[in-house]
Amino acid sequence: MEKKIIRTEKAPAPIGPYNQAVQFGNMLFISGQIALDPISGDLVQTDIQAETRRVMENLEAILNAAGMNFSNVLKTTIFLMDMGQFAQVNEVYGSYFADAAPARETVQVSGLPKGVKVEISMIAGK
Secondary structure, three states: OOEEEEOOOOOOOOOOOOOOEEEEOOEEEEEEEOOEOOOOOOEOOOOHHHHHHHHHHHHHHHHHHOOOOHHHEEEEEEEEOOHHHHHHHHHHHHOOOOOOOOEEEEEEOOOOHHHOOEEEEEEEEO
């Protein structure tokens, strides 16, 4: 099996030495995404729900670039600056999954890139 780098202009370009995603066989490993608008490069920080929506849209673009969608997601990790915003993030996040939500952990962290409030990474497979 060969590792394949997944890139799309419909999600923000990496801000460091990493790729949007790496596919290895049928598995897709998506780097943590933040609420960067891929067109303007601006952060979406109106509120935590808008920020989470932008993160999920970025993740969806990367999934699509690999020929996948949210039904292929096996596991996610949500990093939150404030666990008090868990319910709002969870509401938006949950709206992207039908009946088969993936495995997940959510952790509160002391800091995230560019001062965002939420970052989400994913593992998907076909």
